[in-house]
Amino acid sequence: MHELVGRLASSVEVDEELEREFEVRLVESSTLAFRVAYSVLRHREDAEDVAQEAFARAFRSFRQLRDRDRFRAWLVRLTWRLALDRRRNDRRRETRELAHAEATPLTASHSVDASYRSHELWRAIDALPDKLRIALVLASIEGHDLAEVASLLRLPVGTVKSRLFLARQRLKEQLQWIR
Amino acid sequence: MDPLEQQIAHAVNVDPSPEFVARVRARAATEPVIDRARHWPLAAAGLAAALGVAVCVQHSDRERTANSVAAVAVVHQAPRLPSPPAVVERVEPARVPIARRQARNTPEVIVAADEVRGLHALYDLMRNGHALIFEDNTDREPIDAPSLRAIVVAPIQIAPIALASTVTEGVEQ
Numbered sequence: 046m047h048e049l050v051g052r053l054a055s056s057v058e059v060d061e062e063l064e065r066e067f068e069v070r071l072v073e074s075s076t077l078a079f080r081v082a083y084s085v086l087r088h089r090e091d092a093e094d095v096a097q098e099a100f101a102r103a104f105r106s107f108r109q110l111r112d113r114d115r116f117r118a119w120l121v122r123l124t125w126r127l128a129l130d131r132r133r134n135d136r137r138r139e140t141r142e143l144a145h146a147e148a149t150p151l152t153a154s155h156s157v158d159a160s161y162r163s164h165e166l167w168r169a170i171d172a173l174p175d176k177l178r179i180a181l182v183l184a185s186i187e188g189h190d191l192a193e194v195a196s197l198l199r200l201p202v203g204t205v206k207s208r209l210f211l212a213r214q215r216l217k218e219q220l221q222w223i224r
Numbered sequence: 225m226d227p228l229e230q231q232i233a234h235a236v237n238v239d240p241s242p243e244f245v246a247r248v249r250a251r252a253a254t255e256p257v258i259d260r261a262r263h264w265p266l267a268a269a270g271l272a273a274a275l276g277v278a279v280c281v282q283h284s285d286r287e288r289t290a291n292s293v294a295a296v297a298v299v300h301q302a303p304r305l306p307s308p309p310a311v312v313e314r315v316e317p318a319r320v321p322i323a324r325r326q327a328r329n330t331p332e333v334i335v336a337a338d339e340v341r342g343l344h345a346l347y348d349l350m351r352n353g354h355a356l357i358f359e360d361n362t363d364r365e366p367i368d369a370p371s372l373r374a375i376v377v378a379p380i381q382i383a384p385i386a387l388a389s390t391v392t393e394g395v396e397q
Contacts, residue, residue, distance in 0.1 A: 075244060075245050079239075084235075093240055
């Protein structure tokens with residue numbers, strides 16, 4: 046009996062410690078997850094929903110993800126995948142984007158304003174292959190250097206570097222006419 | 225920084241709403257933490273159940289195969305043939321259960337399971353008087369069936385192979 050109580054007490058202590066660790070991860074990685082989701086969905090509420098779902102799943106299996114680097118890499122991959130799924134399934138978004146595209150037809154006299162530039166930039170980013178796209182997005186997030194991106198993607202730095210080079214080259218080719 | 229990179233950074237670096245972290249915290253509070261170490265009895269029970277089912281399925285499958293292959297019909301004692309002069313290799317049915325084979329002293333004929341069922345059905349019909357068997361020789365020529373005694377297995381004689389001399393064959397260089 047005494048042993049059982051002791052084991053229960055130690056298990057409660059471990060749970061509390063886990064919750065404290067999760068809180069630290071949540072504070073330091075919430076913006077990262079949100080931005081990853083936003084780069085796919087470009088809709089604030091949807092991106093928050095997806096990031097929240099990713100954190101909930103991370104919490105469920107947090108015992109296996111206590112290492113900081115492992116947690117962040119796992120979170121990025123999961124958020125990216127969830128966001129892609131959400132985008133694929135969201136018919137309303139497609140309708141909305143289609144309506145937007147119809148409302149702003151391309152003509153020679155079209156004024157290249159900031160929103161139009163942004164729209165074209167995202168369209169070019171979306172056209173990139175997944176591997177290049179996620180490397181580009183992660184590298185563009187504030188405070189991320191090559192080593193951080195490599196750690197998040199679990200890839201060698203050289204691979205990340207070449208993917209970034211390719212992604213930027215393709216974007217420059219596609220966006221040349223509006224620059 | 226390249227203007228394009230600046231543009232991308234500007235597009236990507238959007239901040240979530242101030243309530244976002246609080247909402248995630250509230251959601252996490254409702255989530256159970258999965259602890260694999262605490263769930264091992266459940267996993268072990270599931271594994272044991274799966275193993276049990278697999279063993280049962282395999283056992284019943286084996287029994288079904290044995291029954292279908294080794295359906296045994298007992299026939300009356302066949303007329304004893306004179307022993308053949310040559311050695312004839314006897315082929316044993318592979319999957320007949322040993323216990324059943326030892327229990328019977330009468331000869332066994334291996335018949336396919338569906339044929340056994342058909343024979344049983346015919347036997348039942350005859351026994352109850354629902355079927356009668358007549359010899360149908362109206363349209364056919366009577367078959368000149370040889371009696372079993374007339375079948376003679378000719379002895380096989382194998383002559384030893386003569387050893388060929390390697391010296392006599394070919395041309396010596």
